[in-house]
Amino acid sequence: MMVRLEKRPTPSKKWAYLTPPIAVIATMIAGGILFAFLGKDPVVAIRTIFWDPVFGEFAFYYRGQLLVKAGPLILIAIGLSLGFKAGIWNIGAEGQYIMGAIFGAAVGLAFYPMEARWLIFPLMIIAGALGGLLWAMIPGILKTRFNTNEILVSLLLVYVAEAILASMSLGLLRNPEGQGFPGSRNLRQYESAANNELIAGWGMHWGVVAAFIAVIFAYILLSRHIMGFNIRLTGESPRAARFAGVNPNRLILFCLGLSGALAGLAGMFEVAGPAGQISIDFNVGYGFTAIIVAFLGRLHPIGILLAGLLMALTYIGGEAAQASLGLPAAAIQAFQGMLLFFLLAFDVLTNFKVRFGREAAA
Amino acid sequence: MTALLSVRGLRKAYPGVVANDDVSFTVGKGEVHALLGENGAGKSTLVKMVYGLVKPDEGQMTFNGDIYTPGSPHEARSTGVAMVFQHFSLFEALDVAENVALGMENPPPMRELAASIREVSETYGLPLDPTRLVGDLSAGERQRVEIIRCLLQDPKLLIMDEPTSVLTPQEVDILFETLRKLQAEGTSILYISHKLEEIRSLCDGATILRLGKVVGSCDPRDKSARELAEMMVGTELKTPTSTRHALGDVLLTLKNLSVKSPNPFGTSLKDVSFDVREGEVLGIGGVAGNGQDELLGALSGELLTTSDAVQLKGQAIGHLGPNQRRELGVLAAPEERLGHAAAPDMSLVENAALSGWVRMGLVKNGFIDWSNARSFAEKVIADYDVRTPSSANAARALSGGNLQKFVIGREILQDPDILVVNQPTWGVDASAAASIRQAILDLAAGGAAVVCISQDLDELMEISNRFAALNEGRLSEPRPAQGLTIEEIGLMMGGAHGMEVAHIHEAEGA
Numbered sequence: 007m008m009v010r011l012e013k014r015p016t017p018s019k020k021w022a023y024l025t026p027p028i029a030v031i032a033t034m035i036a037g038g039i040l041f042a043f044l045g046k047d048p049v050v051a052i053r054t055i056f057w058d059p060v061f062g063e064f065a066f067y068y069r070g071q072l073l074v075k076a077g078p079l080i081l082i083a084i085g086l087s088l089g090f091k092a093g094i095w096n097i098g099a100e101g102q103y104i105m106g107a108i109f110g111a112a113v114g115l116a117f118y119p120m121e122a123r124w125l126i127f128p129l130m131i132i133a134g135a136l137g138g139l140l141w142a143m144i145p146g147i148l149k150t151r152f153n154t155n156e157i158l159v160s161l162l163l164v165y166v167a168e169a170i171l172a173s174m175s176l177g178l179l180r181n182p183e184g185q186g187f188p189g190s191r192n193l194r195q196y197e198s199a200a201n202n203e204l205i206a207g208w209g210m211h212w213g214v215v216a217a218f219i220a221v222i223f224a225y226i227l228l229s230r231h232i233m234g235f236n237i238r239l240t241g242e243s244p245r246a247a248r249f250a251g252v253n254p255n256r257l258i259l260f261c262l263g264l265s266g267a268l269a270g271l272a273g274m275f276e277v278a279g280p281a282g283q284i285s286i287d288f289n290v291g292y293g294f295t296a297i298i299v300a301f302l303g304r305l306h307p308i309g310i311l312l313a314g315l316l317m318a319l320t321y322i323g324g325e326a327a328q329a330s331l332g333l334p335a336a337a338i339q340a341f342q343g344m345l346l347f348f349l350l351a352f353d354v355l356t357n358f359k360v361r362f363g364r365e366a367a368a
Numbered sequence: 369m370t371a372l373l374s375v376r377g378l379r380k381a382y383p384g385v386v387a388n389d390d391v392s393f394t395v396g397k398g399e400v401h402a403l404l405g406e407n408g409a410g411k412s413t414l415v416k417m418v419y420g421l422v423k424p425d426e427g428q429m430t431f432n433g434d435i436y437t438p439g440s441p442h443e444a445r446s447t448g449v450a451m452v453f454q455h456f457s458l459f460e461a462l463d464v465a466e467n468v469a470l471g472m473e474n475p476p477p478m479r480e481l482a483a484s485i486r487e488v489s490e491t492y493g494l495p496l497d498p499t500r501l502v503g504d505l506s507a508g509e510r511q512r513v514e515i516i517r518c519l520l521q522d523p524k525l526l527i528m529d530e531p532t533s534v535l536t537p538q539e540v541d542i543l544f545e546t547l548r549k550l551q552a553e554g555t556s557i558l559y560i561s562h563k564l565e566e567i568r569s570l571c572d573g574a575t576i577l578r579l580g581k582v583v584g585s586c587d588p589r590d591k592s593a594r595e596l597a598e599m600m601v602g603t604e605l606k607t608p609t610s611t612r613h614a615l616g617d618v619l620l621t622l623k624n625l626s627v628k629s630p631n632p633f634g635t636s637l638k639d640v641s642f643d644v645r646e647g648e649v650l651g652i653g654g655v656a657g658n659g660q661d662e663l664l665g666a667l668s669g670e671l672l673t674t675s676d677a678v679q680l681k682g683q684a685i686g687h688l689g690p691n692q693r694r695e696l697g698v699l700a701a702p703e704e705r706l707g708h709a710a711a712p713d714m715s716l717v718e719n720a721a722l723s724g725w726v727r728m729g730l731v732k733n734g735f736i737d738w739s740n741a742r743s744f745a746e747k748v749i750a751d752y753d754v755r756t757p758s759s760a761n762a763a764r765a766l767s768g769g770n771l772q773k774f775v776i777g778r779e780i781l782q783d784p785d786i787l788v789v790n791q792p793t794w795g796v797d798a799s800a801a802a803s804i805r806q807a808i809l810d811l812a813a814g815g816a817a818v819v820c821i822s823q824d825l826d827e828l829m830e831i832s833n834r835f836a837a838l839n840e841g842r843l844s845e846p847r848p849a850q851g852l853t854i855e856e857i858g859l860m861m862g863g864a865h866g867m868e869v870a871h872i873h874e875a876e877g878a
Contacts, residue, residue: 012383013383017713230735230736230738231734231735231736232725232731232734232735232736233734235718235721235736238714239711239714239718239722242711242712242713242714243707243708243711243712245704245707245708246707246708246709246710246711246722247711248670248690249668249670249690249700249702249708249709249722249723250690250691250722250723251669251689251690251691251692251694251726253689
């Protein structure tokens with residue numbers, strides 16, 4: 007008995023839609039085995055991660071958290087997906103997220119203690135987007151000018167951004183009334199800069215609103231606008247794109263700039279809302295997890311919306327499992343990594359048919 | 369004549385397509401046998417089975433009377449079968465002798481090998497210096513390296529896959545001399561081509577394939593080229609007709625265009641000048657890889673030049689990109705259909721918008737009007753007889769000929785002032801090719817200027833008013849196509865590359 011892969015003449019639409027759910031199920035099974043090795047009941051662990059946060063006893067608390075976590079993931083993943091579709095690989099959204107947070111917080115703190123929400127909050131939003139955009143322009147300009155690899159440059163700039171973040175929370179942005187502790191003033195306690203919940207208990211803040219707007223924006227861009235058409239065309243066939251008059255450099259800057267700006271926005275909404283302050287450990291990996299979200303969502307805006315919610319669930323469920331079952335934090339990261347692994351592995355099915363048995367002619 | 373290779377009931381199926389079905393034919397000792405058929409007829413699969421690269425699903429072969437089941441090219445070679453491929457497998461950084469040694473089972477010491485290369489090349493009139501780097505050789509000379517590599521193995525059967533597609537007419541003559549000499553020594557040759565005249569002048573027998581099946585065999589010397597073509601296609605052929613019309617003003621001028629190829633292995637254009645008038649078709653011939661892609665790029669706007677080098681009615685446009693040129697009426701259809709002229713996985717509607725949105729007004733305020741794009745795609749499909757279930761089908765689902773009709777139709781329906789096409793009928797079946805040529809002639813009759821880049825000289829002679837040839841990035845002076853002899857054309861294409869005079873005499877004397 008033999009298993010063979012046979013290339014499909016065209017990628018299968020059916021499997022393109024089926025692989026994400028199958029990858030989720032495979033992750034649950036493999037994760038269950040992992041948890042069993044850690045000495046936990048796999049069924050309880052999976053239920054704690056996937057079921058309890060939404061339908062369990064403490065769901066009223068966790069449900070709000072769902073949007074809080076999903077918001078930045080979706081916002082960042084939408085930006086990344088546009089570049090990924092065109093074959094432009096921004097891996098450094100985490101760094102752009104940090105820079106957006108620093109820019110946004112810096113503008114807010116600069117006005118402290120002036121009260122003028124109509125002016126300060128919008129300015130913070132602009133500054134946040136600008137921070138991420140500028141950080142993403144570094145790999146963009148290096149790529150268009152010197153043909154550097156944007157994967158490496160954007161990734162390495164994450165570590166630079168983290169160093170700047172540490173320096174900011176210890177130096178320039180440190181709370182002067184904080185008894186020397188690292189970290190800035192808490193923006194949530196500053197009326198004009200706070201990004202608080204819009205409806206109590208829902209977890210809905212302006213960042214989540216921005217994420218939903220981004221989903222709609224990306225959907226329209228890709229399906230109706232010439233820019234979205236050019237993005238898809240470049241990803242499909244760079245030479246045909248050039249024939250169609252697409253300027254590849256302009257497209258690189260657009261995709262990197264937009265994904266940087268959205269990541270920056272996510273960082274700004276986070277620092278002014280759920281996180282509240284600039285601190286050394288402000289970033290928790292949303293920028294990297296968003297890469298998984300983008301692929302899990304098939305680089306499609308609606309898919310990303312669903313994938314973002316699912317990924318948020320693993321974050322929250324993971325925390326719950328840490329608290330109630332004593333699972334290590336790394337187990338949850340391994341769990342998320344497995345999801346991407348299975349997704350890529352099952353993607354083989356969209357391009358290949360699996361055949362059992364010997365080759366007919368042999 | 370006794371049979372050397374005999375093939376009985378060979379069949380090979382790939383997922384979704386039967387490449388060969390019940391194919392039988394015989395090659396006699398010392399026979400030059402042609403395998404004739406259109407692209408996709410299954411010629412290449414068939415010879416790959418003979419050469420041991422592909423294993424047949426059914427059927428059997430005998431070689432010299434023995435059952436022959438080659439499991440690998442290595443086995444085929446030791447039986448006495450050698451093959452020269454359409455695409456060469458040579459290392460550019462090594463010299464001729466080293467390349468030959470790499471393809472041999474037990475290469476002799478370099479000095480001896482160089483001597484035997486010299487000897488074989490003299491004997492068969494294939495001049496080649498064993499110490500030259502392959503990277504410096506022309507396509508014709510590279511082919512000689514492959515042939516000599518085969519000849520050193522003393523083959524009983526030599527398979528040649530479309531050997532003349534990269535040669536100038538003079539180089540074709542030299543090749544044919546060599547092949548006749550081999551034949552006289554008793555070597556059999558299996559010759560694959562779709563060029564009918566050369567088969568008529570060279571081959572003793574022919575097997576004609578259509579859609580993977582043998583549809584006939586004949587002595588090509590008894591048939592006319594037209595009869596052979598009709599056997600190949602299976603229908604009667606229409607030849608394009610050109611109406612006589614007066615030429616108008618100069619529309620497009622190229623003035624001392626020099627541009628570096630963006631591709632490290634490409635050919636830079638050097639000092640190219642010509643002009644094309646309203647109603648004129650300028651044919652540009654040349655062996656592949658002599659700057660054809662670069663010339664199309666420089667005209668379409670994908671490759672930017674100094675602004676004066678390209679002029680439209682006196683207006684400098686060399687610095688303008690593809691869409692700005694489209695606005696001015698300069699359109700192009702590149703050679704590579706999938707991946708350049710069209711995006712393989714996109715629908716025909718999207719592919720219609722790809723190059724059509726500027727002139728057809730399909731984008732308003734940045735938004736694409738998909739319903740108008742669909743009607744444009746459907747008009748192309750209807751007017752140019754593109755066979756497809758619907759306009760929503762992906763470009764890659766179409767056959768080569770149908771997609772080419774779509775690509776050419778898409779540009780012509782945009783009513784260009786200037787149309788630049790590269791290899792408009794490459795890999796297209798004969799009836800589709802005829803309708804594409806007719807469309808080009810009709811466009812010119814309507815007052816447009818057409819630049820047709822092609823490696824098919826018959827095609828260029830059929831549709832061009834004037835002819836010029838690209839050779840190593842330089843363009844010869846355009847001359848009226850009518851009355852040009854094949855020798856003159858060959859010289860414009862660079863003659864026989866690397867031939868010293870003495871060798872020509874030797875080849876002729878052979």
